[in-house]
Amino acid sequence: MAQGQFVSYLRVSTERQGRSGLGLEAQREAVTNYLNGGQWSLVAEVVEVESGGRNDRPKLAEALRLCRLHNATLVIAKLDRLSRDAGFLLALETDLKRSGLRFVAADMPDANELTIHIMAVVAQAERKMISARTKAALQAAKARGVKLGGYRGAVLTDEIRSKGTAAKVARSQAKAADIAPTIRELQSQGITSLGGLAKALNERGIPTAMGGTWQAIQVRRVLARMALLEGGAVLLILAVSVRPETGTVPV
Missing domain, CATH: 3.40.50.1390 (Resolvase, N-terminal catalytic domain)
Incomplete structure (x- = not known):
């Protein structure tokens, strides 16, 4: 059902x-x-x-x-x-x-x-064959006396942290790209305030990236990401300079 x-x-x-x-x-x-x-x-x-x-x-x-x-x-x-x-x-x-x-x-x-x-069984079988050849090559190298590296425990390096942050940013940008057409449609209908956009998105049943309801601050962040995606410096300035007490953009 x-x-x-x-x-x-x-x-x-x-x-x-x-x-x-x-x-x-x-x-x-x-x-x-x-x-x-x-x-x-x-x-x-x-x-x-x-x-x-x-x-x-x-x-x-x-x-x-x-x-x-x-x-x-x-x-x-x-x-x-x-x-x-x-x-x-x-x-x-x-x-x-x-x-x-x-x-x-x-x-x-x-x-x-x-x-x-x-x-996809053919593709999976091919990957298994590659894995088997890799293991055979490692065993042959070990037999020749080559010292193979072992597990020494995970180390949280700056590079790993940077990749984690980049992944989060990429997910946020992807969500902004998905919702951008809807926000542009709402703006064309005259709904431009952060609170108005949040209300309209909630009424359409569109959840936030975390699955919750929209608030003005979340719409503000999405507008900023949209500006970055579209390369619009002016849009970005407007998005980050919204008056929080009113949810409007200064003219």
């Missing part, structure tokens, strides 16, 4: 199919049948017109952005609507795990747990 929020991804192979709706209705019906019977909400439906042999999928990227934004599950009618290429599916699964996202295929509900791994 389906629970939670979902983003539907539908794909057809030709522009003619996209215009006529041929194939789309069947996919839409399969998704609806899968979801029905549970407490769910469909955040968005994204349609892509692209061949299954191509891995350049801007609409799929948009669907994943919406999933990250709403903490939603990507739902598709059939597994082959994603791709028939095992390498692409494995990379996609890795990206989903790294982002903490989930996807489900209506025709194969266990595909995200089982089928992709089976399809």
Whole structure:
């Protein structure tokens, strides 16, 4: 029984199919049948017109952005609507795990747990062969008297700390990139104050990076990150010079 929020991804192979709706209705019906019977909400439906042999999928990227934004599950009618290429599916699964996202295929509900791994068995076997050759080379080196390094305990160096900080910054920038289109849309509607933006994001059911509700200070930080992403020095100055007592930008 389906629970939670979902983003539907539908794909057809030709522009003619996209215009006529041929194939789309069947996919839409399969998704609806899968979801029905549970407490769910469909955040968005994204349609892509692209061949299954191509891995350049801007609409799929948009669907994943919406999933990250709403903490939603990507739902598709059939597994082959994603791709028939095992390498692409494995990379996609890795990206989903790294982002903490989930996807489900209506025709194969266990595909995200089982089928992709089976399809990627060749790549996994190749990695095992590389590992085996590496171990054999190390054993041969040891037999020749080469002293191999052992574990001496983890040391928290400045380099490790720097990498950790860089990773946190990268995650924050990625979240800002995901939410930027929504904030720009709200601003175009005349919602420009920090408090107003926070309220609008909460009303749309969009959680913060930590999964909580938006406050003015969090919107302020996102605006600053957006300015860095867009290379807008003026936007950055405005974002960091907001009057905290009013949540407005000085003119």
